Amino acid sequence: MAQNTKNLTSGIDPLDLLRPNIRNLKPYRSARDDFKTGVLLDANENPFQPETSGSFSAPLNRYPDPHYVALRNKIAEIRQVNAEQIFIGNGSDEAIELLIKMFCTPGEHKIGITSPTYGMYKVSADTLGVDIADAPLKPDFTPDVNAILELPDSVRILFLCSPNNPSSNLMPRELVIRILDSFPGIVAVDEAYIDFAKPGESMIHLLDKYPRLVVLQTLSKAWGLAGLRLGMAFSSPAIMDYMMRVKPPYNVNALSQEVALRALSNLDAATKARQTLLSERDFLANEMNKIPGIYKVHESDANFLLFRVKNAPAVYRKLADRGVIVRYRGDQLHCEDGLRVSVGTPEENRQFINVLAEILTL
Numbered sequence: 001m002a003q004n005t006k007n008l009t010s011g012i013d014p015l016d017l018l019r020p021n022i023r024n025l026k027p028y029r030s031a032r033d034d035f036k037t038g039v040l041l042d043a044n045e046n047p048f049q050p051e052t053s054g055s056f057s058a059p060l061n062r063y064p065d066p067h068y069v070a071l072r073n074k075i076a077e078i079r080q081v082n083a084e085q086i087f088i089g090n091g092s093d094e095a096i097e098l099l100i101k102m103f104c105t106p107g108e109h110k111i112g113i114t115s116p117t118y119g120m121y122k123v124s125a126d127t128l129g130v131d132i133a134d135a136p137l138k139p140d141f142t143p144d145v146n147a148i149l150e151l152p153d154s155v156r157i158l159f160l161c162s163p164n165n166p167s168s169n170l171m172p173r174e175l176v177i178r179i180l181d182s183f184p185g186i187v188a189v190d191e192a193y194i195d196f197a198k199p200g201e202s203m204i205h206l207l208d209k210y211p212r213l214v215v216l217q218t219l220s221k222a223w224g225l226a227g228l229r230l231g232m233a234f235s236s237p238a239i240m241d242y243m244m245r246v247k248p249p250y251n252v253n254a255l256s257q258e259v260a261l262r263a264l265s266n267l268d269a270a271t272k273a274r275q276t277l278l279s280e281r282d283f284l285a286n287e288m289n290k291i292p293g294i295y296k297v298h299e300s301d302a303n304f305l306l307f308r309v310k311n312a313p314a315v316y317r318k319l320a321d322r323g324v325i326v327r328y329r330g331d332q333l334h335c336e337d338g339l340r341v342s343v344g345t346p347e348e349n350r351q352f353i354n355v356l357a358e359i360l361t362l
């Protein structure tokens with residue numbers, strides 16, 4: 001790739017990177033795009049409410065707001081961006097897949113990943129028939145900027161995960177900025193775990209400067225709403241406009257919109273839960289460092305820890321036999337002997353430590 005000089009890429013219009021069929025797409029339109037109230041006889045809905053228990057106000061016989069205006073405005077307020085810079089999806093997994101669909105023509109374009117990283121970038125690309133180009137992280141889990149800039153020109157989107165899953169570290173800010181300055185495609189920074197990192201590390205504040213930057217976030221982690229399936233992409237209004245055209249019209253269901261709004265209106269509860277998880281993360285790291293056989297606990301900017309232990313597969317199985325389920329990651333690049341454990345409740349964490357100590361001191 002020739003363009004690896006600072007700012008050489010700033011003139012590249014993200015819309016020029018769209019697949020031609022996406023650029024010319026006539027999106028699905030419904031009367032509900034224009035009218036939300038009145039005698040609603042436009043969408044072949046059932047006018048009668050079903051019998052459901054629970055205290056939700058969303059009329060479930062009606063399709064949800066396709067533009068999720070209230071939720072978009074709330075997220076805009078919390079993240080300090082404009083509503084037009086936000087896409088909301090059925091988990092950030094939906095955003096990942098849509099981005100690949102928008103920018104990569106199967107057989108022609110590729111996505112770039114930096115192994116070891118979150119597995120869904122590859123799975124989504126594989127399902128869409130889009131190839132992968134890998135610029136692996138260095139053994140200390142920082143990006144290899146030169147390898148990234150050497151990726152073939154066919155790489156339309158680079159997925160950078162920060163904090164990275166499974167290594168748990170933030171990507172150093174200055175390196176991400178070098179990549180943004182020099183990589184000539186879309187740079188999608190997946191910040192699923194950003195609320196567990198120290199404040200101010202999100203790249204979301206760089207959106208105005210880098211129109212080809214996409215930041216992915218989710219309510220599944222720090223907000224405790226994995227069951228809701230709600231993720232966000234933030235980018236330039238131009239990219240977001242296309243993302244809204246390409247998405248299925250009612251991709252965020254009415255209950256998810258309503259519950260998400262409630263949760264996002266109660267910031268104190270989320271802050272309190274996050275503080276507990278952060279102090280529990282320290283507790284886990286301290287205790288694990290005392291257990292013989294564990295020879296490294298990686299510093300974490302996320303709500304999980306990667307640790308190394310001899311005979312990791314056997315330790316994994318023995319934990320499972322005692323009812324404690326962690327993730328074996330020793331088969332991932334640079335993760336030899338690696339197990340990944342999520343930070344649980346204080347009780348779960350003590351149970352995990354007790355069982356682990358018992359297994360390793362037997």
Ligand SMILES: Cc1ncc(COP(=O)(O)O)c(C=O)c1O
Pocket residue numbers: 090091092093094118161164165190192193217218219220226229230231
């Ligand atoms: C890095 C990363 N991105 C995205 C996701 C998926 O998030 P969502 O639940 O919003 O689909 C995960 C889930 O584990 C993840 O680890």
